[in-house]
Amino acid sequence: MYVQPPQAFPALMSFLGILAAGAFTYVIYQYVFSPLAAFPGPLVAKFTKIWRAYGMYKGTWHRDLVDLHRKYGPVVRIGPNELSVGDPEAFRQIYRASKAFPKGACYSVIQGTRPFDLANERNEKIHGAQRRLVARPYSMDSTKRFEPQIDVLLDTLLRQLDGFAKTSQVFDLGFWIQLYAFDVIGTVSFSKPFGFVSSGSDNAIFERIQKAMDSAAWLMHARWFFKLHQNVIMPVFGNWLALNDRHGYFFQFSKNEVEKRKGQPGKDIVGQLFQAQAVGGQPNDLAITFMMTTNVFAGSDTTAIAMRAIFFNLLQNPSVLMKLRADLHKQCSGSSSGRISSNEAESSPYLQAVIYEGLRIFPSVAFVLDRDVPPEGMTIRGRYIPGGTVVGTSPWVIHRVPEIWGSDVEEFRPERWLDEERIGRFFFAFGGGTRTCIGRHISWLEMEKLIAALVMRYDFELADDAKIIEECGRAMLSALVFLKGLRVKISPRQVD
Numbered sequence: 001m002y003v004q005p006p007q008a009f010p011a012l013m014s015f016l017g018i019l020a021a022g023a024f025t026y027v028i029y030q031y032v033f034s035p036l037a038a039f040p041g042p043l044v045a046k047f048t049k050i051w052r053a054y055g056m057y058k059g060t061w062h063r064d065l066v067d068l069h070r071k072y073g074p075v076v077r078i079g080p081n082e083l084s085v086g087d088p089e090a091f092r093q094i095y096r097a098s099k100a101f102p103k104g105a106c107y108s109v110i111q112g113t114r115p116f117d118l119a120n121e122r123n124e125k126i127h128g129a130q131r132r133l134v135a136r137p138y139s140m141d142s143t144k145r146f147e148p149q150i151d152v153l154l155d156t157l158l159r160q161l162d163g164f165a166k167t168s169q170v171f172d173l174g175f176w177i178q179l180y181a182f183d184v185i186g187t188v189s190f191s192k193p194f195g196f197v198s199s200g201s202d203n204a205i206f207e208r209i210q211k212a213m214d215s216a217a218w219l220m221h222a223r224w225f226f227k228l229h230q231n232v233i234m235p236v237f238g239n240w241l242a243l244n245d246r247h248g249y250f251f252q253f254s255k256n257e258v259e260k261r262k263g264q265p266g267k268d269i270v271g272q273l274f275q276a277q278a279v280g281g282q283p284n285d286l287a288i289t290f291m292m293t294t295n296v297f298a299g300s301d302t303t304a305i306a307m308r309a310i311f312f313n314l315l316q317n318p319s320v321l322m323k324l325r326a327d328l329h330k331q332c333s334g335s336s337s338g339r340i341s342s343n344e345a346e347s348s349p350y351l352q353a354v355i356y357e358g359l360r361i362f363p364s365v366a367f368v369l370d371r372d373v374p375p376e377g378m379t380i381r382g383r384y385i386p387g388g389t390v391v392g393t394s395p396w397v398i399h400r401v402p403e404i405w406g407s408d409v410e411e412f413r414p415e416r417w418l419d420e421e422r423i424g425r426f427f428f429a430f431g432g433g434t435r436t437c438i439g440r441h442i443s444w445l446e447m448e449k450l451i452a453a454l455v456m457r458y459d460f461e462l463a464d465d466a467k468i469i470e471e472c473g474r475a476m477l478s479a480l481v482f483l484k485g486l487r488v489k490i491s492p493r494q495v496d
Contacts, residue, residue: 030080035386041068041077049079053221061217062366062396062481069397075380079221082390083380084368086397088404088426090380094371094391095432100124103435104370104390106220112230112247116287118438119294128434133283134291135438137272143441145267146188147342150446153183154339154453157197161458165490170463174308174486177450178206181304184446189295190257191268208245209301210482215243217367217479246297254292258285269295295439301480302364303443306429308483310358310451313412315462315488320414321455324350328452340456345448353414355447359429360405361412363395366481369431395428456493463487 030046031037037046044051055061055078065084068076074087085091094101103122111120118134121127136142157180164171179202183193196202219226219241229241239248261270262285273288283291314321327350332340345351375387385391400409404426405416416423430437437443466487 034080035384036077036081036083036389038383039075039077039083040072045078045080047080049082049221052079052082053218056221056367056479057218062394065368065394065397066400069400074401078368079390081388082370083385083392084397085380085391085393086401087380088398088401090378090391091393091398091426091428093378094393095369095428095435097433099374100434101371101374101391104372104392105223106370109220109223109226110216110243110246112244114247114290116283116290117294118291119298124434130283130287131434131438133276133287134273136276137269138438138441140441142272143188143445144342146442147445147449149187149191150184150449151339153180153187153193153197154449156193157450158339158453158457160197160200161454161490162492165458165492168489168491170487170489172486173311173460173488173490174304174483176200177307177311177486178202178300178304180450181300181307181446182206184303184442185295185299186257187268188442189269189292189299190261191266191271206301208242208249209297211242212245212250212297213301213479213482215241216246219243220367220479246293250297251289251293254296255289258289258292299439299442301482302437303446305364305480305483306355306359306362306443307447307450308486309362310354310447311454311460312483312486313358313361314354314455315460317412320354320412321460324354324414325455327351328456332452332456340449340452342445342449345452348452349418350414351448351452353417355444355451356417356424356427357412357414360399360427361410362481362483363399363429364480365395365429365431367479368392368394369435393428398426398428401426458490459493461489461491463489 027047034046042051055064065076065078068078068084069086074085075090076084076086078084085094102124103120105122107120107122111117111122114120116130118127118130121130157176161176176197179196179200182202182205183195183197186192186194226241226243233240234244258270261268262274265271270288270292273283273291277283277285277288314324327348328340331348331351332344370390370392373385373387373389373391377387377389378385378391380391399405402409404423430440430443466485
């Protein structure tokens with residue numbers, strides 16, 4: 001006996017057929033007819049952004065990108081409409097100072113609804129106006145005014161480390177470096193450290209920042225889920241994303257500090273911004289708070305990671321460490337006591353080369369800095385790239401291009417910075433073009449002072465259990481390449 005199928009069955013089959021045909025057409029288009037079809041890359045990446053989001057989620061993205069470029073060449077397709085660029089000429093075009101390529105849509109996840117977000121604002125005109133409002137306190141001249149306060153903080157750190165030196169106790173130098181870096185932000189932003197170095201504790205803030213960075217890393221490439229969470233899930237079930245700490249916990253933390261400083265004179269960053277506000281009415285209190293939130297949230301980890309990497313490479317290369325000490329003795333009159341001035345640090349070419357090389361071989365940023373190709377398009381290696389395509393470079397990729405750095409790209413060799421000036425055009429640890437990190441002068445000052453102080457004051461020995469997690473093959477998933485486990489034993493240096 002024939003049973004007539006439900007009326008809905010043919011409709012369902014038709015729908016599935018249309019869906020299958022649409023999927024097939026999409027795959028064929030991306031693989032054959034897309035403007036990016038000619039660019040090599042992993043097969044899955046040609047069809048879905050999920051591949052890239054998963055790459056960030058699993059935590060080895062920075063190394064994976066380097067391997068992809070070694071396999072596929074200077075330009076790799078990492079998404080349906082996304083290219084990772086390791087070509088020197090194209091890199092210079094994308095991150096140029098004039099006619100800048102705007103930031104990609106992934107940055108809108110980090111910005112959220114903030115009207116003032118210098119690091120993540122995508123509109124170049126708005127970004128330019130915002131940067132002009134706050135640039136002066138971050139200039140080189142203003143940064144040097146913070147030096148006496150940083151010296152006081154550095155003395156506090158050295159007293160703490162002297163205790164480890166006297167007892168020959170193994171300790172985590174990286175953790176103390178991170179305490180110092182975070183206290184520097186308090187010092188330059190609010191005229192007082194947060195007390196982390198003096199107490200030897202971070203009050204669990206570091207873990208909170210790292211979890212937020214972890215969250216940001218993959219959400220930047222899963223914007224649909226971020227919007228779903230913010231608009232549907234969070235109003236009903238509450239917040240499930242650590243990234244929201246940037247707009248919640250750390251915003252409130254910064255707001256409290258800004259309110260304490262309002263109406264009080266000072267040469268710190270907040271004080272200078274309030275002075276600008278008194279003269280011209282801008283930036284307003286909210287913009288100042290947002291700027292300080294960025295300082296607190298993102299101003300310390302990148303520098304701390306860099307200093308950890310520099311020290312690890314110095315201890316792995318004793319000849320480089322000896323050469324650095326010799327150069328510091330030659331250039332810096334007070335180096336044996338541990339503290340030198342910024343002018344003395346700048347006069348040590350090898351110290352500067354060591355810092356550059358440390359940031360080259362181990363940049364803090366793990367991801368591709370996405371940019372949108374302008375409407376007129378661009379050409380990479382003879383191939384036209386249409387407007388709207390997302391292109392970008394990771395510091396890990398551009399810092400390992402043999403065409404720029406030579407065949408020894410994986411070697412920690414500061415001398416390369418003394419031999420060749422042109423390579424500076426491809427230094428990408430602080431970003432590039434109009435989006436170069438506004439806090440780079442502060443970061444550089446605290447790095448050169450701390451590195452010189454520790455190198456001249458102590459002898460170091462890596463502990464038997466010293467590990468940097470990334471070098472062990474298990475990176476902390478994040479937008480940054482966090483380092484852990486720089487365990488050392490130190491002793492006072494005997495200086496002739």
